[in-house]
Amino acid sequence: MNFRYIECTKPNQLIQNFFELNVELSSTPLSSRIIPTAQSHILFFKSQLPLQTGVNNKIFKNKGIVVFGQSYKSYTLLAQKPYYNFGINFHPTALYKILKTDISKFTDQHINLSEVDQKLYQLLDPIFKQEFSGEELANKIEKKLLKLELYESKNTKLVDDAIHVIYKKEGRINVEEILKIFPISQKHLETQFKKTIGLTPLKFIKLFKFVSLMRKYETTNTPISQLIDYYAYYDFSHFTKDFKLFMNLKPSDYFNTKTPFLSNYLKK
Numbered sequence: 049m050n051f052r053y054i055e056c057t058k059p060n061q062l063i064q065n066f067f068e069l070n071v072e073l074s075s076t077p078l079s080s081r082i083i084p085t086a087q088s089h090i091l092f093f094k095s096q097l098p099l100q101t102g103v104n105n106k107i108f109k110n111k112g113i114v115v116f117g118q119s120y121k122s123y124t125l126l127a128q129k130p131y132y133n134f135g136i137n138f139h140p141t142a143l144y145k146i147l148k149t150d151i152s153k154f155t156d157q158h159i160n161l162s163e164v165d166q167k168l169y170q171l172l173d174p175i176f177k178q179e180f181s182g183e184e185l186a187n188k189i190e191k192k193l194l195k196l197e198l199y200e201s202k203n204t205k206l207v208d209d210a211i212h213v214i215y216k217k218e219g220r221i222n223v224e225e226i227l228k229i230f231p232i233s234q235k236h237l238e239t240q241f242k243k244t245i246g247l248t249p250l251k252f253i254k255l256f257k258f259v260s261l262m263r264k265y266e267t268t269n270t271p272i273s274q275l276i277d278y279y280a281y282y283d284f285s286h287f288t289k290d291f292k293l294f295m296n297l298k299p300s301d302y303f304n305t306k307t308p309f310l311s312n313y314l315k316k
Contacts, residue, residue: 049069049070049071049072049075049078049308049309050068050069050070051067051068051069051309051312051313052067052068052312053065053066053067054066054067054068054182054183054186056186056190057187057190060190060194061139061142061208062138062139062142062145062146062193062194062196062198063136063137063138063139063142063190063193063194064087064137064138064139065137066134066135066136066137066185066186066189066190067133067134067135067137068133068134068135068181068182068185069132069133069134069135070130070132070133071127071130071131071132071133072130073129073130075130076127076128076129076130077126077127077128078125078126078127078309079124079125079126079127080124080125080307080309080310081122081123081124081125081295081296081297081310082101082122082123082124082125082310082313083122083258083259083262083294083295083310083313083314084118084119084120084121084122084123084255084259084294085137085259086118086140086247086252086255086256086259087118087137087138087139087140088115088116088117088118088138088140088142088143088151088154088245088246089115089116089135089136089137089138090113090114090115090116090135090136090138090161090172091110091113091114091116091133091134091135091136092112092113092114092132092133092134092135092172092176093110093111093112093114093131093132093133094131094132094133095111095127095129095130095131095132096129096130096131097127097128097129098110098111099111099125099126099127099131099133100125100126100127100128101123101124101125101126101158102123102124102126103119103123103124103156103157103158104121104123104156106156108157108158108159110158111160112160112161112162112173113160113161113162113169113172113173113176114158114159114160114161115143115154115157115158115159115160115161115164116158117143117151117153117154117155117156117157117158117159117246118140118151118154118155118156118245118246118247119155119156120155120156120247120251120255120294121293121294121296122294122295122296122297132181134176134181134185136189136193139208139211140207140211140244140245140252141204141207141208141211141244141245144199144204144243144244144245145198145199145200145204146165146168146193146196146198146199147164147165147168148199150243151243151244151245151246152242152243152246154246155246155247171192172189172192175188175189175192203240203243203244204244206230206232206237206240207240207241207244207245209230210226210229210230210237210241210249211252213226213229214226214252214253214256215256218256218257218260218279219253219254219256219257219258219259219260219279220257220278220279220280221253222250222253223237223249223250223253226249226253237249254290255294257279258290258291258294259314260279261275261276261278261279262314263314263315265314266311266314266315267314267315272299272303287299
């Protein structure tokens with residue numbers, strides 16, 4: 049199994065990065081739990097059998113080009129056969145700007161792009177059919193997507209600015225502090241976050257903080273106790289509660305077990 053991230057050729061406000069995954073026969077059947085990363089994605093799957101994902105008791109069979117909306121909790125992945133997967137990881141508001149529709153309807157949904165937006169599907173499908181891979185594929189997709197006409201407004205700017213603050217604080221901030229920075233009502237903030245991202249501000253912050261902690265754990269030698277303190281969890285019990293919420297696992301089940309797929313997935 050080979051997993052890697054691919055950077056954009058230049059920083060932009062649409063695509064955060066790409067990833068590429070090859071799962072060989074020796075790695076199948078592959079079963080794993082996936083932590084959502086507070087992003088929306090468009091993923092391309094090439095396999096003899098559809099790749100199965102399970103979200104909130106719903107089963108999706110993914111093949112071709114698929115839109116993965118936001119999720120608040122982990123979801124399951126099951127591959128019976130070898131497969132190739134190429135992912136576009138978007139900035140949180142990017143899909144809203146591209147599709148110009150309420151993104152909350154994609155929350156916890158994995159839907160074929162052809163059913164979501166034919167124009168975008170027709171833009172991307174020929175690129176994937178040419179069977180490019182790696183940086184060459186990423187560069188071709190990046191060039192096409194950055195030429196799209198995006199919908200932007202004062203509300204998308206508001207959400208982008210709020211996300212910038214959340215990123216800068218690494219999720220170590222709450223909604224009340226956000227509202228002190230931006231003179232708007234909590235209801236308006238929640239409405240705009242749900243419409244443009246698919247999650248409420250509270251859920252987005254909690255998820256981003258948790259993912260930031262897990263990524264720092266996987267990419268550094270920092271003890272988990274120090275990370276819990278750094279990310280302002282009250283104590284280990286509070287962290288355990290969030291861990292079970294997002295991962296549907298006990299922390300001990302994760303930290304005492306080798307999880308190469310998730311470890312590579314989080315090393316960004």
